[in-house]
Amino acid sequence: MINKESLTHHISQQFNAELEEVRSHLLAMGGLVEKQVNDAVTALIEADSGLAQQVREVDEQINQMERNIDEECVRILARRQPAASDLRLIISISKSVIDLERIGDESTKIARRAIQLCEEGESPRGYVEVRHIGDQVRNMVRDALDAFARFDADLALSVAQYDKTIDREYKTALRELVTYMMEDPRSISRVLSVIWALRSLERIGDHARNISELVIYLVRGTDVRHMGLKRMKAEVQGTSDDEAESANVPGQADDK
Amino acid sequence: MINKESLTHHISQQFNAELEEVRSHLLAMGGLVEKQVNDAVTALIEADSGLAQQVREVDEQINQMERNIDEECVRILARRQPAASDLRLIISISKSVIDLERIGDESTKIARRAIQLCEEGESPRGYVEVRHIGDQVRNMVRDALDAFARFDADLALSVAQYDKTIDREYKTALRELVTYMMEDPRSISRVLSVIWALRSLERIGDHARNISELVIYLVRGTDVRHMGLKRMKAEVQGTSDDEAESANVPGQADDK
Numbered sequence: 001m002i003n004k005e006s007l008t009h010h011i012s013q014q015f016n017a018e019l020e021e022v023r024s025h026l027l028a029m030g031g032l033v034e035k036q037v038n039d040a041v042t043a044l045i046e047a048d049s050g051l052a053q054q055v056r057e058v059d060e061q062i063n064q065m066e067r068n069i070d071e072e073c074v075r076i077l078a079r080r081q082p083a084a085s086d087l088r089l090i091i092s093i094s095k096s097v098i099d100l101e102r103i104g105d106e107s108t109k110i111a112r113r114a115i116q117l118c119e120e121g122e123s124p125r126g127y128v129e130v131r132h133i134g135d136q137v138r139n140m141v142r143d144a145l146d147a148f149a150r151f152d153a154d155l156a157l158s159v160a161q162y163d164k165t166i167d168r169e170y171k172t173a174l175r176e177l178v179t180y181m182m183e184d185p186r187s188i189s190r191v192l193s194v195i196w197a198l199r200s201l202e203r204i205g206d207h208a209r210n211i212s213e214l215v216i217y218l219v220r221g222t223d224v225r226h227m228g229l230k231r232m233k234a235e236v237q238g239t240s241d242d243e244a245e246s247a248n249v250p251g252q253a254d255d256k
Numbered sequence: 257m258i259n260k261e262s263l264t265h266h267i268s269q270q271f272n273a274e275l276e277e278v279r280s281h282l283l284a285m286g287g288l289v290e291k292q293v294n295d296a297v298t299a300l301i302e303a304d305s306g307l308a309q310q311v312r313e314v315d316e317q318i319n320q321m322e323r324n325i326d327e328e329c330v331r332i333l334a335r336r337q338p339a340a341s342d343l344r345l346i347i348s349i350s351k352s353v354i355d356l357e358r359i360g361d362e363s364t365k366i367a368r369r370a371i372q373l374c375e376e377g378e379s380p381r382g383y384v385e386v387r388h389i390g391d392q393v394r395n396m397v398r399d400a401l402d403a404f405a406r407f408d409a410d411l412a413l414s415v416a417q418y419d420k421t422i423d424r425e426y427k428t429a430l431r432e433l434v435t436y437m438m439e440d441p442r443s444i445s446r447v448l449s450v451i452w453a454l455r456s457l458e459r460i461g462d463h464a465r466n467i468s469e470l471v472i473y474l475v476r477g478t479d480v481r482h483m484g485l486k487r488m489k490a491e492v493q494g495t496s497d498d499e500a501e502s503a504n505v506p507g508q509a510d511d512k
Contacts, residue, residue, distance in 0.1 A: 002501065063482040070479065081337035094347075100355060178445055185441040189434055223326065226319040256280065 015080050019089060023148075024070040026100075029065040030079075030100075030145040033100045036062070037141060037204060040110035041114050044197055045127050051119040055111035062104040076167045092218040094104060096148065099207040099214075099222070100114055106200040106207075115191045124187050125253035126194030129173040133201045136166060140208035147212055153219040156212035157236045166205035172223045173198055271336050275345060278328040279404075282349050282356075284322040286401040289356045289363070292318070293397060293460060296366035297390035300453055301383050305374040311367035318360040323351045331355075341474075348474040355463040359397060362456040362463075368455075369449045380443050381436045382450030385429040389457045392422060396464035403468055406485065409475040412468035413492045417485055422461035429454055 036055055040144040044053035071116075076082060082090055117123060146181050147156035177195055181188045216224045225231045229242055261460055265307050292311055299308035329350040332338060338346055373379060396415050403412040421453075433451055471478045480488045 038479075060482075067479055067481065073427050074343065077333065077347075078339050078343055083334050087330065087334055091333075094350075095354070099349070178448065181437070185438045185444075187439050188441075188444070192434065194418045223323055225323065227317075 014081075015076075015082075015086075018072070018076055018080070019082075019086060022069060022076065022093055023089065026066070026096060027145060027149055029062065029069065029097065029100050030141070030148070031060070032062060032065070033103050034138060034145070036104055036107040036135070036139050037138045037202070039109040041130060041138070041197075041201075043111055044071050044114035044117065044194075045119050046112070046129055047122060049115050052111040052114035056108050059108045062101060064249050069097045070094060074217045081100065085221075088218050088221065092214040093146075096214050097111065097209045103207045104146040104206050106204050109200045110197045113197045117190060117193050120190050120193070123190040124184065125191060125196045125252070126173070126177055129177075130194060130197055130201070131170075133166060133169055133173065133198060136162070136169075137204045139209065140166070140205055141211075144208045144211040144215065147215045148218075151215070151219050152237045153216050155231060156215035158220075159212035160209045160216075160224075160232060163205050163209040164229070166202060170198055170202040200236050259478050267413060268336075271332075271342075273327075274332055274336070274444050275338075275342060278325060278332065278349055279345065281328065282352060284512050285318065285325065285353065285356050286397070286404070288314070289319070289359050290361055290394060290397045290401070292363040292388070293394045296363040296370065297386060297394070297453075297457075299367055300370035300425060300450075301387055303370070303378060304373050305371050307372070308367040308370040312364050315360050316435055318357060322357040324503070324508060325353045326350060337479050339464060340364075341477075344474050344477065348404075348420050348470040352467045352470050353407065355466045359437045359463045365456045369453045371451050373396060376446050379382070379446040379450045380440065381447060381455070382429070382433055385425075385433075385454055386457070388401045388455060389422060389425055389429065392418070392425075392495045393457050393464060394463045396422070397467075400464045400467040400471065403471045404474075407471070407475050409492045412471035412475075413489060415468035416472075416480075419465040420467055420485070422458060426454055426458040 036058060037060075039051055040055045042048065043055060073090050076090055080086075110196070119232065140162055143155055144159045146152065173197065177191050177198075210225075213224050213232075216222065220235060223237050225233055227235070228248050266272065270509070292314060295307055295314075296311045298304065300309060331345050332346055336342075399411055400415045402408065408414055430451065433447050433454075438449050466481075469480050469488075472478065476491060478491050480491055483491070
């Protein structure tokens with residue numbers, strides 16, 4: 001199992017420093033992406049087109065961070081030829097940046113919807129849902145990054161589990177907004193803007209889940225993608241499938 | 257520059273065989289994904305819930321292919337410690353599978369919409385657009401994979417350029433469908449299903465573009481993401497930015 005100590009006891013001090021550096025760059029990118037999610041949601045709710053514009057501009061920084069981290073990973077692969085947990089770290093980082101960059105993209109899309117709503121007038125519905133789901137997916141992104149920082153597979157598991165809650169709340173919100181549009185067709189265009197924003201938030205939840213699956217791969221060495229939450233839980237907690245099954249109280253996956 | 261010949265003249269015959277094998281696995285996964293896009297669109301247009309169900313079932317195969325290719329890439333990285341163009345090949349493959357898997361996911365989403373439309377009754381509008389944009393993005397996926405198979409940066413560039421056309425047609429279709437919903441609010445739920453399908457197709461175009469950018473990285477060694485089409489073209493064709501600028505006839509990026 002990998003942990004922070006195993007990382008700091010590396011044979012080559014220089015190699016060790018490089019691994020630590022690229023990891024810290026990932027976390028810095030993650031911090032900025034988390035802020036983008038928050039700013040985009042705030043811009044939409046408070047009809048702040050200045051803030052929305054800022055989100056769109058910061059996106060270029062995030063793209064640049066992705067490029068830089070990718071270059072670092074390629075350099076380490078080429079020069080250091082990492083193996084075992086070092087290799088898993090590089091792979092996890094080079095895949096996580098893709099998800100972080102896409103979370104940045106989704107934030108930009110939300111910002112674009114915010115600007116549109118500033119121009120068209122506010123939607124009659126949906127802001128409560130945007131705030132609520134927005135808060136939750138931002139927490140997922142933060143927890144996924146914390147799990148990465150601390151090599152914490154249990155925290156990563158809870159992020160993956162929480163994605164189910166987001167999916168359910170997103171669907172509920174969608175149903176209500178569709179009903180509203182049928183009652184007030186003149187609002188369709190504005191309500192749709194909110195629906196697109198909610199869709200982006202739901203996608204951000206998916207990306208946070210992807211990152212948390214990479215953390216589990218990093219820490220446990222197991223590829224848990226597409227595995228289903230029950231088996232994933234068994235992998236993380238080191239129990240057999242049968243034990244996980246019996247321990248899986250209905251609805252538990254939704255608690256946090 | 258990398259090409260098929262440089263790949264087949266490798267020092268280690270065994271290493272060479274491994275690289276060729278993982279590349280052929282990627283292309284096989286791509287072939288299946290391309291078929292999924294086509295089947296999902298057909299299922300939606302022809303209201304064929306059996307075919308839609310089949311798309312959903314095949315998705316598990318695609319997920320398994322992603323896992324297998326990822327394992328192959330990690331094994332090659334750990335044992336062969338590839339450098340230069342071999343390393344770029346492994347990186348391009350391990351990133352392309354992510355996009356292929358997501359194209360598979362989007363196809364599954366379209367299939368789910370097809371099933372929903374079979375239950376709710378067909379949408380009064382939008383099928384022409386789904387067929388038209390569906391054909392185009394399927395061609396993009398096929399061309400991106402052909403570009404990968406042939407190390408063809410020019411073909412990859414044309415895929416990336418074509419994504420602009422998809423984005424424009426998607427927006428036009430969306431505007432028309434929103435107008436239609438306002439005229440006939442009872443159709444909102446069904447028209448929205450078509451809109452979600454179009455959205456998935458637009459995303460598939462984005463993923464095909466991502467793969468084509470990875471082909472350019474593989475062949476030219478340059479990271480062209482977020483670069484803008486003008487600069488990307490200059491990179492691929494080996495001209496300077498200024499030359500590319502003057503050669504860039506307005507609207508040209510949309511030709512194919």
